[in-house]
Amino acid sequence: MNTLQILFTVSMAAWFLSEFLYKNMLKSTKSDKKDKDKSTLNILWLAIPFSIGASIILSYNTKLPIIKADWIMYVGELFIILGIVLRFIIIRSLGKYFTVDVTIREDHKIKKEGFYKYVRHPSYALSLLTSLGLGLYLNNWWSLFFAFIPPFLAFAYRIKVEELALVEQFGDEYIEYRKNTKKIIPFIY
Numbered sequence: 001m002n003t004l005q006i007l008f009t010v011s012m013a014a015w016f017l018s019e020f021l022y023k024n025m026l027k028s029t030k031s032d033k034k035d036k037d038k039s040t041l042n043i044l045w046l047a048i049p050f051s052i053g054a055s056i057i058l059s060y061n062t063k064l065p066i067i068k069a070d071w072i073m074y075v076g077e078l079f080i081i082l083g084i085v086l087r088f089i090i091i092r093s094l095g096k097y098f099t100v101d102v103t104i105r106e107d108h109k110i111k112k113e114g115f116y117k118y119v120r121h122p123s124y125a126l127s128l129l130t131s132l133g134l135g136l137y138l139n140n141w142w143s144l145f146f147a148f149i150p151p152f153l154a155f156a157y158r159i160k161v162e163e164l165a166l167v168e169q170f171g172d173e174y175i176e177y178r179k180n181t182k183k184i185i186p187f188i189y
Helices: 003-025 040-061 071-097 122-138 141-170 172-179
Strands: none
Touching: 003 040, 003 071, 003 122, 040 122, 040 141, 040 172, 122 141, 141 172
């Protein structure tokens, strides 16, 4: 294996391990309003592993390169690493308010600074950046599609569910915040 392949293998292991730890360590507690999730966590845990597996299998079984150049693999690996590291930073910045299931904490506040000044769901955006990186690293149109689209659809549903809970909890404050920010891509979407 060359250095890039080793880095890819390590980053994929780090991605899986970090998501596994988040899922098991950052759940809501008994005192939280946790009836809001609508199975979005389960949907994400089906969509993301499916997308990873399908994109890797397709990269070996279909030859439909995005570009005939190795640099795309480096860009993909950079996106994977940035997505993992920046998502960790985002989760840490939310502190006790971050849970893997849609939850409103007793003293919950809307975070509006840092990344949240530009996007309402930076954790999801960075997870999608990691998925995009996987598709680019594999350098296959089918892999790119399957690496990105299933998680995107799962996150789109989760955002809808989460924003309903946030509007219910914070009303006009969240509606106003929503008017001034994008969902996951700064200045665009």
